[in-house]
Amino acid sequence: MTKDMTDALSDDAQALAGEYVLGTLPSSRRREVAAALEHDTALRAAVEATMLVVLAAPQSLRPGWIVQSTDARHVRLVPLGQSGQSGPGQSASAQTELAKLANKSLQFWTKADGWKGPVSLGLVTPGQANTVSLDKLPPIQPNQLFEITLEPSSGSPIGRPTGPVLYIGRAVTL
Incomplete structure (x- = not known):
């Protein structure tokens, strides 16, 4: 070169x-x-093709987070906006307050077609960008599901989501 x-x-x-x-x-x-x-x-x-996911509240079209593949083995979860509204579709900062007040945490999940169930990608630091390793998972696939749920402060105790889905979206190839 x-x-x-x-x-x-x-x-x-x-x-x-x-x-x-x-x-x-x-x-x-x-x-x-x-x-x-x-x-x-x-x-x-x-x-190479990159994947992008826009996570929105199930009852709203307002995006709350973006998931970007930074390379084949990592994704970056980035919160969007500061709307000040409460309830479903609220901003990431409003979710932060909800998680603090309720002694809860935000947990990040993914599930590709053909998997038995969702896999935890870990707890999310509310209102902050988070980089997550995918070392133990196959590469991201188009249409792969990603979601953030509200869980107990230490995360789901049973290895699958137990709380409400706050944000959900599917991977698309750019």
């Missing part, structure tokens, strides 16, 4: 990858990127 491509990756990897995927690069630049894909893992990761 040329120094120019290395510089472009450090400054603008997503734009370069996007242009490559969309086929808008000039043919000489496209060949250069294609050759670099064989040995440049950062560039390869940038052009």
